Amino acid sequence: MSITPNSVEARDIAYHMHPAVNLRKFEEKGGLVIESGDGVYVYDNTGKRYIEGLAGLWSVAVGFGEKRLVEAAAAQLQKLPYYHSFNYKTNGPSVDLAELLISIAPVPMSKVHFTSSGSEANDLVAKMVWYRSNALGKPEKKKIIGRIKGYHGVTIAAGSITGIPANHTSFDLPLDRMVHTSCPSFPHFGEDGESEEAFTARMLKDLEDLIVKEGPETIAAFWGEPVMGAGGVLTPPKGYWEGVQVILKKYDILLVADEVICGFGRTGKMFACETYDIKPDVLVISKQLSSSYMPLSAIMMNDNFYQPIADESDKIGVFAHGFTASGHPVATAVGLENVKIIIERDLVGNAARLEKTFLDGLAKLAEHPLVDSSRGIGLIGALELTPWEQEGAGAAALAVAEAIQEEGCIIRNIGEAICFCPPLIITAEQIEEMFAIVLRALNKVAETR
Template identity: 35%
Template sequence: MTAPSAAFFAQFDDDKLVAADQAHYLHGYHLFDDHRENGALNIAAGEGAYIYDTHGNRYLDAVGGMWCTNIGLGRAEMADAIADQVRRLAYSNPFCDMANVSAIQLCEKLAELAPGDLDHVFLTTGGSTAVDTAYRLIQYYQNCRGKPEKKHIISRVNAYHGSTFLTMSLGGKVADHPAEFDFLKDHIHHISCPNPYRAPDGMTEGDFLEFLVKEFEDKILELGADKVAAFFAEPIMGSGGVIIPPRGYHQRLWEICRQYDVLYVADEVVTSFGRLGAFFASEAVFGMQPDIITTAKGLTSGYLPLGACIFSERIWKVIAEPNRGRCFSHGFTYSGHPVSCVAALKNIEIIERENLLAHVADVGAYLEQRLQSLAELPLVGSVRCQKLMACVEFVADKRSKALFPEELNIGEKIHLRAQARGLLVRPIVHLNVMSPPLTITHAQVDEIVDSLRDAILETAADLQRSGEYAGH
């Protein structure tokens, strides 16, 4: 991995790129007015934990692309593995009675890494399609069991499960449900976000846990246990603000799922492949055994699109019962794409060979420690970090935890000041979220925290001068 030369950047006409982008490119989460006025930050290159814009400015990408550049950018051996597979077999039909070697090898490896009896894999094109597949698999499973009424799904406020029609309906972020879009409402229900910082006044963390457990059981009983099919949960909520639930939360809700014959779906699109120091976090970090795990992002470290829905022997035995003449009529043209699967296999090899899970345990503890030093700053209400998932929540008043008006967009203000210092964090209204590559060093952690500290202090001073912040 080497930094690009000045000659590389000289080829770009940024004015033309901006004009073409504004004229033709509809981005994910496109902010029409802002994009029309300011354009986008056009990225041309990347190496390790850094990316470069078309002017050659370098940024430490503390967002990790989109929670995904786990092994870092620009790996020559990854490029070679991908190129070799393209030459050998660029594509293969994934349907019915055809398979390709790299897809088979990857499914075998995922079954080895996944906890318990999660031995069966459906390969998808990304996280949204993995969650979509899990939903369809659950419907299929319940119908095969002779339980066609058992279709209700429980999710959570502030959850994010993808951006297809179905998965965005499963999600529970208010900002992701604008009036201009339609959403599925029947059979999908949302319970409280397990955010200890926003627990009702006077509740200890233990009290809050009991409240959440009771709320979940009450929702199952309200709907009818014979009607509830599954519970979808991220081990740590990602886009909802790096919400780390009270200790024991996942174990307790998993026990209730077992009691009422409800499938537990762990959406590990973000938390798997090392971000929390394990290949999968459900059992290794949170001590529970889900029925289904969805994964993507770190599966290939973002080098190519790929996702997976990994499910249990219990489900397999029902859907694949012999002599039923059944067909699982679901699939994607690019399911099990041989080049993407080779990228995933090489990615896993690198994580294992370089002992990156142990590195995450070390550097993640250091990030947790350094970020907590920001808690004393003005504007900072909460600092949440577990290994390489982190979030700083900004408030107008530390005592009351009152938020700034949404239109102030405090997270964006701080993000832009950090960007000017060569640091990229992800702004989500009142939050700055971080998920750096697993390869990040202690020195780069210092760079993140020091630059973010300066950006927060500068923003606080500007808001005080303008009268928009009282300094509480």
């Protein structure tokens, strides 16, 4: 890409520090400037069109350019552009959205607390877990179990629960009260000759062994995504979540389900907790909550989790936590309208109905010589590429992802996988269009091998 002096690309390189890049490489090559969007498509500043095969960052459920969300934001900006939720104050959209979320929760929930990102929400839940243990007179019960390849954000506590080395290296993470158990991805970590059932049993044994080693009295909570997203779209093996919940109940350990990616229809149910029969104490949601039109996340908690925290705040005199933008009226107004659209247009049903088309398309692409296998559920999936051993880890996925972008589709490469998570409004025809682009890109890369 040639970069014209004083162009937006040149000014981006000069002034804008990007997340999730090699900063030196970015200084050399710059990035793609997306200028507009419509439905499942986005357009760069040259007018080139792309299918957004990752829904932005796993998040734009209702597609780009949804007028109802624009109108909801504009109306709220005119009425009350900002107010806080400190000191016994609130605003209408936050109350309305909290009520709606409680009504659609996959298990009975008691309260909703709003924040602005999944990282922020998971970080706060960790603080609340510790606060609750103190309230219960169990100051030693503070450790949190995450999973290798699990992703829960990049703030200090959430980044420590995350189990991805790149999010720890040189950041002095993880914190020492965070421990990690095995990654339950059968395609990646199953042993030769091991059945899926035997693999699940081994994963559960690893978890229980860790709990016993650390001391059950020291462990407060277990964090898990129903489907591991940023780890590479890793679906759980049969019996895994059922077994995890038995173990956590045995040792009185809280279950925090991170549905930042999975929530609001991605797996073909409103929540992936329904897909896998997970009954969490706390549910963390973001991304598709507002289709990322506004920064918004929420923590839903059951009464067992909430009541000790409320008691402790009464004892101390205050729950001394809060963010300026918690329950921001414009964000919650947009979130409220977004969830209404998901329900009214049956976008959850659309994901369920298109699951076969989507997964069959991935399976067909898995027949390509560059591809090892496919996986997924609902409208989230991945192709695992055959590694290019001599060129380093992830080289094949990076080359294919770049070729896919050149051909007119945006996806994400993670390790040896290329991952897909299109807007929930996508049609069967658009899925076929997306996979036709991917096939052209695979063929293009294959020609150079």
